[in-house]
Amino acid sequence: MCAAVLYRRLPGEGLDKVIAAFREAAARDPFGTVLIVPTSRLADDIAHCLITGGTPIVGDAVTTLAGFAQRVFEDRAGAGSLITPSGSRIIIADILAARVRDLPLLVRGERPGAGVVDELVTLFEVLITRRVDYPAALGELQGEKSAEIALVLDLYLRFLDEHALVDESTLLARAAQWLAGGDRDRIGPVFIYGLYEPVPLERDLILAIRERAPEFHYAIPWADNPSVFIDDGTWIRPDVIDDGGAPPGLLPVRGTVCIAERKDRIDEVRAVAQEIRDLIAGGAPPGDIAVAFPDLLAAMAYVEEVFPDFGIPYTSSRGPALIGSPSVQALLAVLAVPVHGYRREDVVALLNSPYINNGRFPAGSVVDILSREARIVGGMDSWDKKFAILAGRLEAEIAMPDTPEGVRRRHERTLAMIAGVRRGLEDLFADLATLGGAKTITGHLAAYRSLLDRWGCPAMPDAGDPDLLLREGHDRAAFFRALDALEATARILPEREVTAAGFLSLLSILITGSNSGSRRARHAVQVVGIREMAHLSIPHVFIAGLIEGAMPRLTTRLPFSTDLETRRLKTRSRSDILREERYHFIAALLAARDCLYLSFPATDGESPTIRSNFIDMVRGAINPGTWGAESFSASRLSAAAEAGALIAEDRFDEAGAVLPPPAVREAARRLNIENYHRRDACDSPYDGMLCDDPPAVAALTRRFGDGAIYSATALETYADCPFRFYTGDVLSLEPLASPDPDLTAREQGSLVHRIVHRFYADWRQDECGPITDENQAEALRRILAIGREEAEQVSLRSPAWRVAKEFLLGSSLAGPGLLEGFIKSEVRLAASPFSPRVFEFSFGSPTGEGVPIRLHEGSEETVLLRGRIDRIDVAPDGAFMVIDYKTGSSRSNLADITAGKALQLPLYIRAVETLTGLPGAAGAYYTLRRGEIRIRPVFWDADRKDHFAGYPVTRKSAVEDVRALVDASLARVGEYLHGIRGGRFPTRQDTSSCPVYCGFTTICRYDELREFSSVGEGSDGAH
């Protein structure tokens, strides 16, 4: 055993001398000399300096303790294999999956989650490296949970033993054993620098090295301050102790120190970025700048948003989480689609992904629209079946003689698209089916790789943002490395089959714990975790995010352990952790050579934060300055905001100095639209007012002029919201169909209409007369038979539809159904002079003839009308009542009719009057919904009071002159035609909310407050 020298130095101090001594020793013994440091970043920096300084070093001569252990392991041929952290995660996940029944507390459901695996990995590392006798160390605190953890730990360690494997934790123990056993041929001079309070297994290895090394130098971070340093290094049994003179007091910080409080986290990172840009502008190389965060993972989200905006080249010690990569998510979605049962949204997302679908399969947008139409929710088989039903429906509509030619052509185009989609999905599902079923992990991997290979996935873009392309390349490489790791580990796992869901879960666990990885760029700003800063020497150091909870982070509790259990395991106490946190903070401070910038955010989102008491410690020890700009001139986003503010004040020339002039012109144009044109009343083309555009007006007049045929519904739409008419009837836009698996309100209405229509058609054909007490049983039998037949035609099988069917037909649970209620209502109406005469009465057609209705008495101006009237009841004197069935809750009233908003009943009355010469006496709604079955005249002829004795009429709905009421509605129609032909399509002029059924809310810029402020300026926006 050689003489061991112990050096005690401030963090970072004396490193140069240790490196110089190492260089000398390496010159004598290049293959045996080793320098061990605490972090791979420091090892990398030292090796880089030595090589660039002309000192050749052999392989991993400068390394970490784990790196040294690995070197010992690799030198020992036949010792077994080293597994990566990913390998450990896979083995633990496999043990959990195989022993689900024995682990009810650890595994909820069929498969373990990524969180459980992560926590077990962390716990096992602590238990192994600290040599904790688990669960015995818990004493009487042992229970079912600790028994399950101990079982997994035991199975894991046994698996490693049986397969001659070592992981990163057991590697230290193995290396110490082999060194102590003299298994390694020889070992050269060893220099160890900067390890802070090594854990028991690390100490074992260091002592084993000390025993074997011909020369042993051990330098520890040290100062005369027991609140930070208690490991005095005497446990290595030094022969010589070198204190470097009197122990210094703490905080001999070099250069200037400044502290800043920033508004929030994003403002803090932006202030850092601005300062960095100023430093670079002042001549500092980016590689001379480091930014450290206590919580690097959380901070990276802000760094990735802010640094590119400021144009800062940076490199991070932690690549982005692989699971956040869009290309990796797409690759996992390939597996998820069959596992989750071919859900509509999954299939559409897969087909929409540019990483997966590069033209091989139908476009996701087309599949999205058609699958909504076909009401597909999911299920491999249901896709084709439902597309076939949709195709059948369209074919039937095409075959119907009264289907307009335009609709027929549209349906034919849709049918061709459906056929293409069905073929494409057949191929897609056949490919995806190869991923299903139970297989070994290697079997799943082979099928998955083969599929990705055949599809050429992930398809990578040929051109684009170089940074993005580079990152996507890293993500792709990291993903396939993870597959390789899984394949390598799977070869040693017990050969058993797992389901496709189990395989996806295993792969997800692996990916969740992986980073994208990136190569360190020395000429870029280094973004690191604060614990990586010890012993570095960097000219400009920023330490940001210094708030309580992050620095110091005093969580002592181990995964799956209460505070009491953690104390009992004697891992680390709160004071141990506080001491360690102080050390890392001080070591990071001492890493700054010229300037040190500390900062903390005052708030985190909504909640205020508490600055770290380490900040106060610095303030108490020295007199720091402040730093940080209030404005961010280097930010492209800030430049855009500044230019925007200047444009808003009409300072265009000044804005042109901040942004390129074309961008300023475009911004000004858009601002004008919002701030000038879209203010107050609607009076510009941006609000649908096309009246000042002669070509548009001419086109509208041609299309909606004298020969155009209107439906009452279209005119009502214009009356309610001209902009809705513009989007739907002029531009022919259609809202996306809802993929709702249940019957829509409209379909429910059609179903009831069909049943009632068929019933009365049969009833009248058989000349059964009015429905009375005598024949109501027969009427009920007939209508229920028709109802059952029609319900059978509905292809839905959802629980909601089953309930709706019971409410329609009645059942012992639901009671009498809607159809029975209808028959009873008809019996009550049998005493009325009105009797049902015509059902589903159609007049006019969109492309054929419309019924010409005169708009004004004595004028030749007409509107061509088409429509279908649900029912017309006629009294013996010829007076008739137009009836509209309503299955929903929205109904208009007389006020809506007189206001010109509800046009259907008056227009239908005039159409029947025109066609038959009979006098209209009333317009009524027949409400047919659960809990409310009744006919209610919305208006009725006061001169025919006796006709309405059996109806729930009120004096308010009595009209002295029905003809005058209808004439008034037609006068309104004249105004609407004028508006349509003249290009006036403003948004709704009503302060009430827009109707819930409007499908254009996502593209409409309607603003209730704006309408409120412009009320009284004219119905169509005219002042």
Ligand code: SF4
């Ligand atoms: S959201 Fe309102 S204003 Fe816009 S189109 Fe629909 S009904 Fe009209």
